[in-house]
Amino acid sequence: MKNSIKRNCLSVIGLLLSSISIAQTTDDVIMMNKKQWCNGLTYTSSQWKEYWEGTFKRDNANIGSITTQSLMFMSNYGISNTVNIMAGIPYMVTKASAGTLHGQKGLQDVSLAVKWKALTIPFIKGKLSLFGVGEFSTPATNYEADFLPLSIGLGTTNFSTKLISNYQKNYLNIRLSGAYVWRSNISIDRTSYYTTGIVYSNQVNIPDAANFNLAIGLHKKYLLADAILYNMTTLGGFDMRKNDMPFPSNRMNSTGIGVNIKYTLPSNTHISFVGVANYVLAGRNVGQATSFTIGCFYANSFIHKTKATNSTSNKN
Amino acid sequence: MKKIFYTIPVLLLLILSFYGLNSCNKSISNRTADLPALNPASLDLNAGSWKTILLNRPDTFSVATPSATTTPNYIGELNEIKGYQKHLTSDQLNKIKYWSAGGVLRWNEILRGLVAKYNLPPYQNPDGTYPIPSAANPFAYPLFPFANPPYAARAYAYITAAQYDALVACWYYKTKFNRQAPYKTDTTITAYASKTNLPSYPSEAAVLAGVTAEMMILLFPGETSAVQQLAIEQEQAAVMSGAASRSDILAGESLGRQIADVFIAKARTDKAGSAVGTPTDWANLENNTISKGETPWYSLETPKRPPMLPLFGNVKSLLIDSASIVSLRPGPPPSTSSVQMKTEVQEVYDYVKNPSRENMRIVQFWADGAGTYTPPGHWNAIASEDFIDLNFSEVRWANNLALLNITLMDAAIVCWNTKYYYYNPRPCQLNPAIKTLTGVPNFPSYISGHSTFSGAAAALLSFVVPANANKYMQMAQEASFSRLAGGIHYRSDCSVGLQVGQNVGGYAIARAKIDGAH
Numbered sequence: 001m002k003n004s005i006k007r008n009c010l011s012v013i014g015l016l017l018s019s020i021s022i023a024q025t026t027d028d029v030i031m032m033n034k035k036q037w038c039n040g041l042t043y044t045s046s047q048w049k050e051y052w053e054g055t056f057k058r059d060n061a062n063i064g065s066i067t068t069q070s071l072m073f074m075s076n077y078g079i080s081n082t083v084n085i086m087a088g089i090p091y092m093v094t095k096a097s098a099g100t101l102h103g104q105k106g107l108q109d110v111s112l113a114v115k116w117k118a119l120t121i122p123f124i125k126g127k128l129s130l131f132g133v134g135e136f137s138t139p140a141t142n143y144e145a146d147f148l149p150l151s152i153g154l155g156t157t158n159f160s161t162k163l164i165s166n167y168q169k170n171y172l173n174i175r176l177s178g179a180y181v182w183r184s185n186i187s188i189d190r191t192s193y194y195t196t197g198i199v200y201s202n203q204v205n206i207p208d209a210a211n212f213n214l215a216i217g218l219h220k221k222y223l224l225a226d227a228i229l230y231n232m233t234t235l236g237g238f239d240m241r242k243n244d245m246p247f248p249s250n251r252m253n254s255t256g257i258g259v260n261i262k263y264t265l266p267s268n269t270h271i272s273f274v275g276v277a278n279y280v281l282a283g284r285n286v287g288q289a290t291s292f293t294i295g296c297f298y299a300n301s302f303i304h305k306t307k308a309t310n311s312t313s314n315k316n
Numbered sequence: 317m318k319k320i321f322y323t324i325p326v327l328l329l330l331i332l333s334f335y336g337l338n339s340c341n342k343s344i345s346n347r348t349a350d351l352p353a354l355n356p357a358s359l360d361l362n363a364g365s366w367k368t369i370l371l372n373r374p375d376t377f378s379v380a381t382p383s384a385t386t387t388p389n390y391i392g393e394l395n396e397i398k399g400y401q402k403h404l405t406s407d408q409l410n411k412i413k414y415w416s417a418g419g420v421l422r423w424n425e426i427l428r429g430l431v432a433k434y435n436l437p438p439y440q441n442p443d444g445t446y447p448i449p450s451a452a453n454p455f456a457y458p459l460f461p462f463a464n465p466p467y468a469a470r471a472y473a474y475i476t477a478a479q480y481d482a483l484v485a486c487w488y489y490k491t492k493f494n495r496q497a498p499y500k501t502d503t504t505i506t507a508y509a510s511k512t513n514l515p516s517y518p519s520e521a522a523v524l525a526g527v528t529a530e531m532m533i534l535l536f537p538g539e540t541s542a543v544q545q546l547a548i549e550q551e552q553a554a555v556m557s558g559a560a561s562r563s564d565i566l567a568g569e570s571l572g573r574q575i576a577d578v579f580i581a582k583a584r585t586d587k588a589g590s591a592v593g594t595p596t597d598w599a600n601l602e603n604n605t606i607s608k609g610e611t612p613w614y615s616l617e618t619p620k621r622p623p624m625l626p627l628f629g630n631v632k633s634l635l636i637d638s639a640s641i642v643s644l645r646p647g648p649p650p651s652t653s654s655v656q657m658k659t660e661v662q663e664v665y666d667y668v669k670n671p672s673r674e675n676m677r678i679v680q681f682w683a684d685g686a687g688t689y690t691p692p693g694h695w696n697a698i699a700s701e702d703f704i705d706l707n708f709s710e711v712r713w714a715n716n717l718a719l720l721n722i723t724l725m726d727a728a729i730v731c732w733n734t735k736y737y738y739y740n741p742r743p744c745q746l747n748p749a750i751k752t753l754t755g756v757p758n759f760p761s762y763i764s765g766h767s768t769f770s771g772a773a774a775a776l777l778s779f780v781v782p783a784n785a786n787k788y789m790q791m792a793q794e795a796s797f798s799r800l801a802g803g804i805h806y807r808s809d810c811s812v813g814l815q816v817g818q819n820v821g822g823y824a825i826a827r828a829k830i831d832g833a834h
Contacts, residue, residue, distance in 0.1 A: 061618035100616060100744045102668060102751035102803070144676050147753075185342050189680035192697060194687050198429035200346040200697070242457065243439040244687050245755075 028260075029131060029166040029175060030224075031117055032078030035302040042274065042295030044070045044090075048287030051149070054239030055284060064098025066149050066287060070108070074297075082117040089140055092152040101150055104143065108153045111137035126169025133162040133179070146188040146204075148246035149287065155248065156206050157184040173219040173226070179211040186248060195238045195249060204249050207236030215260070222266050228258040230278075240285050250285035257281060272297045348425065348704070351417035353509040356709035360833075361514075363711040364488030367831040369477045369634060369718065370578050374488035377574040379567050382493055382517045385501045393561035394502050400556045401506055408556055409508070415553040416509035417704075419524040420479060420713035424700055426546065427475055428689040430536050434463035436686055437621065437758070444619035448592060454538035461536065465765055466628040466728040468690040470588055473718075473725035475531045477634055478579040480718035482527035482572045483520060483711040489571070490515040499558040508557035516561070518568035520710050521554035526572025534580050582634075591628040598622050605739040611652040613741045613760040624759040629733025634722050636729075636823050644730045644819055646812050649740045649762035657746070660806040664743040665750050668803035676753055679802035682766060682795045683754040691766050691795070692724040695773035698791065702781060715833045716780050720773060723824035727772035727817050728765070734816070735760040743806060752803040763813035764805045767796035771817020772824075779825045780834075792817070 032038055049065040050057055072090035079085060089110045095103040113135035120129045138157040145155030162179035183206045192200050210233050217226030237251035258278035265271045276293035280286065364374050383389050400408075415422055438447050438458035449460035461467055497516035499507035514520075525547035532543045551569065554560040560568075601623065605612035615621045633641060650656040667675070684691045699720050703713060740762035744750040757765070774792035778785035796814045799805035828834045 098618065100750070100752045100756050102671070102753050142673060144680065146680060185344065189677045190683070191681070192428070192689065194429070194432040198425075198432050198689070199344060200348060200425065201344050203344045205342050205344045241436060241687070243436050
């Protein structure tokens with residue numbers, strides 16, 4: 001029984017935010033077993049002072065540093081040992097340290113995802129697993145997307161599909177994932193705007209995006225630690241002009257590194273803690289953000305004890 | 317049982333793929349992309365007698381008598397059209413369709429695009445000063461011009477006023493020579509736009525192309541090549557559509573360019589070129605305000621940016637004499653040390669402390685800040701989209717947009733004159749706890765530019781389209797309120813600005829009443 005629930009949910013989903021903070025997605029390979037349910041809260045603080053205006057890196061004394069804080073509720077339920085559903089919703093607050101611009105706050109996007117562990121095969125003395133993830137997210141409130149860099153999100157409805165390949169040998173874990181994100185157009189509050197030419201419409205074409213993640217880590221019984229290299233590329237969009245404001249359909253790209261740690265209490269394996277740190281190395285039309293996340297999860301099972309024995313086979 | 321669970325993700329992936337295929341068509345089209353050809357309710361054949369803005373007479377510039385439609389020369393011109401019409405490409409048909417919606421409308425849309433493109437404040441120098449754009453070197457950074465609201469108001473006014481005078485002259489010669497359009501003269505020529513009885517010599521499309529190109533090149537010199545290309549496109553579209561022959565085009569373009577020169581000469585001496593002021597001017601503004609016992613305006617940007625066009629209030633109007641401009645300037649704002657000012661600052665704070673989503677929408681809708689076509693551009697968009705349904709002739713379109721933009725430029729002059737006369741600080745200067753829902757403009761507070769522009773525009777448009785009078789006044793009030801709700805203006809800036817704007821609009825209305833068009 002304890003074995004079956006020691007893998008709590010680490011998945012930080014729905015954080016395909018925008019320029020403001022690129023974060024973990026449904027990227028880990030931890031599965032809830034059948035009828036296990038895990039809930040948790042994470043707190044993220046992300047901050048940047050320098051940003052890329054197109055390819056030109058600069059700071060801006062009229063905004064100072066932009067800080068984004070979010071409190072996110074997440075839930076992960078095991079429909080079966082190989083199919084999990086996940087949901088999440090963050091409450092976000094943005095603030096500029098200088099200048100006069102007003103910060104924003106509110107519930108951002110609600111997301112729902114299905115993760116499927118499709119295949120596990122023996123591979124070079126270890127195990128290779130393949131996962132597929134489908135995710136849907138949409139704004140939970142009518143927040144103002146056209147107020148970057150202080151908007152809490154881009155206002156798009158997203159569908160993404162992701163493939164994860166995961167290799168585990170003893171404590172070594174290597175995984176590589178790639179996702180394609182279809183993003184809807186958005187409506188903004190003005191009737192005209194300028195991208196590379198003037199547009200007489202309140203509709204904005206938001207280009208799709210692609211994400212890649214490479215993680216290498218140590219996955220022990222109670223401690224999981226990963227080093228991560230990630231990239232988000234917007235498949236289209238335009239560069240901010242010199243001294244212009246950012247806009248939701250900018251070509252927002254970023255490449256960063258991060259560390260992911262999860263610790264499950266040996267004395268009570270229902271409870272786990274996570275810590276994440278990320279840093280943007282290179283970008284385009286985004287801030288050079290440093291972000292930290294802490295979180296706490298509680299997992300329990302609805303399954304009768306006698307049935308739980310099988311599920312230990314599902315450990316990663 | 318397990319199989320069922322496997323089908324869920326597979327199904328989901330299929331749905332997503334389907335969505336992905338559909339999502340390829342996410343392109344956005346302009347609201348006015350698919351307009352029908354302009355089919356005027358009246359040809360306004362008397363427009364050659366309408367009162368012009370700067371031209372003394374409609375025939376100040378002569379236009380040669382055209383050849384008769386039976387001459388070999390003219391028949392050769394018809395053959396040119398027939399040659400094009402034999403194999404029009406879809407690109408050519410699209411350009412015909414685009415321009416046939418109305419040349420004044422299309423040039424206005426293009427102009428708004430140029431304003432938005434050039435409406436970016438220059439990035440600072442390494443030493444914390446700011447570079448000033450130079451008309452002589454428009455391609456070097458900072459690009460010339462910085463099309464901020466006063467600059468834009470003047471650009472809209474000069475271009476539309478020149479278009480109007482040029483079209484009055486065009487109409488004068490059209491009725492004088494009365495040469496019918498190629499599609500009338502030769503029935504084998506198809507009319508790809510509307511078919512009317514308007515004489516085609518000189519071509520109104522070419523008059524517009526010529527006059528607008530010259531004016532735009534003056535005001536946006538970095539766009540010369542693009543603008544000339546558009547002028548050629550408009551003229552080609554007119555020929556290919558069967559509406560104009562080569563001689564209609566040549567006569568029209570020449571007339572348009574000559575009339576532009578009258579406006580260019582005026583623009584070079586209207587004092588706009590020196591509106592930036594000098595460091596001495598900037599220091600004097602501050603010192604004069606301090607000597608009156610008031611808190612002066614300070615730039616809230618870092619590094620501090622010199623005030624935007626502090627001498628724009630001295631620019632010569634196209635309509636109102638200098639003494640009247642001064643008489644339109646309102647009395648002073650509440651003293652910065654008064655109880656009333658304290659109350660007004662508190663009111664602004666209360667609006668932005670926890671703004672409602674609806675107020676945020678209003679602020680954003682009217683923000684028209686950096687990188688946009690400015691408030692005058694917004695009122696051009698509002699007017700244009702209403703005019704589309706009214707089926708004005710080209711000359712009436714030009715008349716109404718010229719009146720609108722002349723009054724918007726006057727609003728800019730009076731407003732800037734007021735702003736720099738009182739040099740009053742912004743709410744967030746007096747209370748830094750006020751955080752704004754849009755960028756704080758880099759010029760003094762009293763009176764609100766949005767309110768002045770909107771009051772003038774609403775007054776004039778209510779005269780032009782009386783059926784929409786309530787709508788325009790409500791819009792003006794909302795635009796004015798947006799600045800209070802956004803935290804960048806006091807209530808008195810907005811209410812006085814709206815009233816001053818309406819007073820300014822009265823001048824254009826008085827002019828409209830005697831111009832022969834209304």
